[in-house]
Amino acid sequence: MHLHHTTPATEDEAIARQLTLRERVSHEDSGPAPGAPATVAGVDVAYDDERGIVAAAAVTLDARTLEVRERATATGPVAFPYRPGLLAYRELPAVLDALGRLATPPDLVVCDGYGTAHPRRFGLAAHLGVLTGLPAIGVAKNPFTFRHRPPGPERGAWSPLVDAEDPQEADGPADAHGTERAFHGEEVGRALRTQPGVKPVYVSTGHRVSLPTACAHVLNLARRYRLPETTRAADQLCRAALKAATAHPGGASQR
DNA sequence: GCGACAG
DNA sequence: ATCTTGTCGC
Numbered sequence: 030m031h032l033h034h035t036t037p038a039t040e041d042e043a044i045a046r047q048l049t050l051r052e053r054v055s056h057e058d059s060g061p062a063p064g065a066p067a068t069v070a071g072v073d074v075a076y077d078d079e080r081g082i083v084a085a086a087a088v089t090l091d092a093r094t095l096e097v098r099e100r101a102t103a104t105g106p107v108a109f110p111y112r113p114g115l116l117a118y119r120e121l122p123a124v125l126d127a128l129g130r131l132a133t134p135p136d137l138v139v140c141d142g143y144g145t146a147h148p149r150r151f152g153l154a155a156h157l158g159v160l161t162g163l164p165a166i167g168v169a170k171n172p173f174t175f176r177h178r179p180p181g182p183e184r185g186a187w188s189p190l191v192d193a194e195d196p197q198e199a200d201g202p203a204d205a206h207g208t209e210r211a212f213h214g215e216e217v218g219r220a221l222r223t224q225p226g227v228k229p230v231y232v233s234t235g236h237r238v239s240l241p242t243a244c245a246h247v248l249n250l251a252r253r254y255r256l257p258e259t260t261r262a263a264d265q266l267c268r269a270a271l272k273a274a275t276a277h278p279g280g281a282s283q284r
Numbered sequence: 285g286c287g288a289c290a291g
Numbered sequence: 292a293t294c295t296t297g298t299c300g301c
Binding site for chain 1: 292293
């Protein structure tokens with residue numbers, strides 16, 4: 030699974046590419062069912078801005094036991110600056126490299142960040158899904174520019190994540206108090222409570238997975254902590270890979 | 285113009 | 292993302 034990914038020269042080009050690629054996204058469930066026998070990979074990246082280095086990790090887990098099946102890392106130069114809405118161009122080159130080093134492709138990929146919940150409905154998880162063809166979902170730690178009501182306190186509770194900027198339907202006469210209106214936009218994801226009384230995570234679809242299914246996968250992967258085990262494992266590994274790359278420049282360096 | 289802004 | 296010790300709590 031070797032995928033080449035050229036870096037856009039400008040932000041305009043990056044945006045234009047998102048608008049083209051997003052037409053290939055599928056929101057239908059064609060991936061593994063939550064809790065079914067399958068492998069799920071977590072991917073994440075860590076940066077050393079001083080040296081302009083990025084380290085990525087891909088960790089495959091057994092979806093039922095959550096045991097680690099395989100780990101892979103990749104390091105390289107930072108190819109794109111951080112820009113809200115264009116995160117994929119900064120993270121994907123290294124992430125795709127790490128994914129490609131796995132002996133066996135996963136049945137589902139869990140990304141750090143958003144998928145459909147994005148200004149152009151094409152965040153990191155959707156981008157990765159389209160490029161790899163793999164089912165993918167996004168799990169973010171904060172609501173970005175979106176709004177939501179607080180979910181109930183119990184594990185599994187959720188509330189719609191909506192794009193308040195979206196001038197959706199005009200329900201009734203213009204309410205003088207636009208407060209309620211802020212929650213009436215398009216549902217782009219869900220604020221999902223994975224642990225009782227703990228801050229929710231923000232789930233959105235990426236590719237080949239529906240929103241309800243994406244949430245079920247996240248709950249299945251977050252049995253003990255707020256974040257899915259896939260995210261925790263990948264986060265830990267990419268940080269270790271970054272330290273190794275910083276400590277032994279050239280050692281196991283990769284492009 | 286100002287503020288907000290996944291990682 | 293990253294800079295960073297101890298500390299309060301289950």
